[in-house]
Amino acid sequence: MSIERGSDKHGAMRDDALAGEVEGLVRSGHSTHAEEWRDPEPSGEDQRGTGVAPDEALTGGVPDGITPDEVEQRSTLAQYLGKEVWPAAAADLRALAEERSAPDSVLAQLRRLPDGQDYENVEQVWQALGGGRESRS
Known part of the structure; x- marks a missing residue:
């Protein structure tokens, strides 16, 4: 209950x-x-506007160059790696994910990373795994 x-x-x-x-x-x-x-008062210029009706769909949220599925996968990866680990070697990332009980899908992705490579952030890890790259305007 x-x-x-x-x-x-x-x-x-x-x-x-x-x-x-x-x-x-x-x-x-x-x-x-x-x-x-x-x-x-309405939302300010620096604030995101939202629909009044609860059933309205919000637009945006997925950057150009990456799919909604990739956003979800990258987010899950980032969740188990955290932000205090960077920069880190591939072996350190795998050990940290195992320590944090990451799901098999995350561990399988991290096992594909080449050893001896250091990564500065999740974006670099994601790109090394073949994930899409956001295009920023």
């Missing part, structure tokens, strides 16, 4: 109050306030 807590920053009463404040917006898809000053 799992218990859903909602938020750990404030209590259930405050959660219900906050949910009530946005209920009209969530149901209608547009502002329900009579006074414009009560509307929430």
